[in-house]
Amino acid sequence: MTSSIDTTVSAPFKAEPPPEVVNHTPWPSQNYQHIDPLGDLFHVVVTRVSYSMAGMDYDSGLPIPHILPPEQQGELITSDQYQGDINYTSVIQESDFAPYKPLCDVILANAAAFAPQGKPAARWLAGFRFGEHILKKLQVTGPRHYTNGISGWSMSEPELAISVPLCYELAFGGPNIVPARDLAHTDEEDAKFPAYYEPNPIGCGRLGGKDTKVWIESQCRLFKQNKNQNNEKISELLQYVVNQQGHYRAPQIEEVERPYKSAEHDYPIIGVGAVARWWLPRRNYAGTHDDKWKQTQWPKSPKDHDYRYWNCAPEDQQVPYPQGGEQISLINLTPNPAPDGGPIHFALPTEKLQVLVRLQAGPMLMMPMNIDTVVIDFASGTLSTTSRILIPTDLEVRKIEIGTANPQGDGLLQVQGASLASRANQS
Numbered sequence: 488m489t490s491s492i493d494t495t496v497s498a499p500f501k502a503e504p505p506p507e508v509v510n511h512t513p514w515p516s517q518n519y520q521h522i523d524p525l526g527d528l529f530h531v532v533v534t535r536v537s538y539s540m541a542g543m544d545y546d547s548g549l550p551i552p553h554i555l556p557p558e559q560q561g562e563l564i565t566s567d568q569y570q571g572d573i574n575y576t577s578v579i580q581e582s583d584f585a586p587y588k589p590l591c592d593v594i595l596a597n598a599a600a601f602a603p604q605g606k607p608a609a610r611w612l613a614g615f616r617f618g619e620h621i622l623k624k625l626q627v628t629g630p631r632h633y634t635n636g637i638s639g640w641s642m643s644e645p646e647l648a649i650s651v652p653l654c655y656e657l658a659f660g661g662p663n664i665v666p667a668r669d670l671a672h673t674d675e676e677d678a679k680f681p682a683y684y685e686p687n688p689i690g691c692g693r694l695g696g697k698d699t700k701v702w703i704e705s706q707c708r709l710f711k712q713n714k715n716q717n718n719e720k721i722s723e724l725l726q727y728v729v730n731q732q733g734h735y736r737a738p739q740i741e742e743v744e745r746p747y748k749s750a751e752h753d754y755p756i757i758g759v760g761a762v763a764r765w766w767l768p769r770r771n772y773a774g775t776h777d778d779k780w781k782q783t784q785w786p787k788s789p790k791d792h793d794y795r796y797w798n799c800a801p802e803d804q805q806v807p808y809p810q811g812g813e814q815i816s817l818i819n820l821t822p823n824p825a826p827d828g829g830p831i832h833f834a835l836p837t838e839k840l841q842v843l844v845r846l847q848a849g850p851m852l853m854m855p856m857n858i859d860t861v862v863i864d865f866a867s868g869t870l871s872t873t874s875r876i877l878i879p880t881d882l883e884v885r886k887i888e889i890g891t892a893n894p895q896g897d898g899l900l901q902v903q904g905a906s907l908a909s910r911a912n913q914s
Contacts, residue, residue, distance in 0.1 A: 500528075512890060529879055563584070591859045598863075601819050707734065812837070846883055
């Protein structure tokens, strides 16, 4: 017997019919919709273009990464990518499906600092430059750790190393209680853990208050016990906190002018990769998600939502939208330096992406897309740019065509070597 009760739930807001989208480029693109905190609806178009860092074009001026052929272009990133387990490890790069970024994220993914001349060292400098907006220098050390003795906690001298991963696990913060706390089954078990260090929950070197120090000591003892008993599962869980000798990890990434010396005081978090969504201060930009929001605003974002939430780079790596041609310099971020022994220099490429928007009423609008994400991925040897544009749905859009700007600069869309001018009256 079938029920006559209508169990369908009405949509919380009305979506607009999607326009026809034509991608005249060989690069992955997508159109989706976004509703802002005020209830206004937008079409969002995003395109990702990837280039090879191994192959450079040397036509004139600085070398430019060579654009990958269509069959080697990567897909749009559909979900956040992590170095390992979700939330336990560093974010490599985030989903391309953000609604809007007020600034451009410059992300170094899978980055590492390499000792000069490949000679093992205890400490050395590294960094990068991006145009006129970023000149970031940092200092790295070889592995070091804390021990707790009669006189209290003391840090070892750094060991020699030839490379140091530039990940948040090796930056100041922590201790990383996230994996262990996820195993808590009751409120009583959860209460035994110290609080997260929310600016960098997965870092190391922070001692915090008495409860944190007690927990760290317990993890060091537990690791040594289980290592002796060959309990690989427990040892694997504890590796987020201690090194292979069972000592609490100390940071290996420092400020140049202020080396890290003590866990007794908070220290700047130095990183070059994406910052996780739930860390502070980024999480605060998401706005207030409380009962009032659920009752009066959901599913729209809170009225105090700040779109800076969608920028995932460290704040000193968020820049105005680049135009292409900006100089990028890498300092000790590759195993081999430039032929002259100095930094590696190249320029940011750009394809000048635009959309032609055809309205239901007949007029056409030419609108540029902004590069709002630049990812230099050292693992794949690629540089990728993500470009985006928001188009209000109240324009009543019939069709969106994606292409590149005509090199003649006449405001027409480039379509496989020809402009849209010859096609405009045929559509």
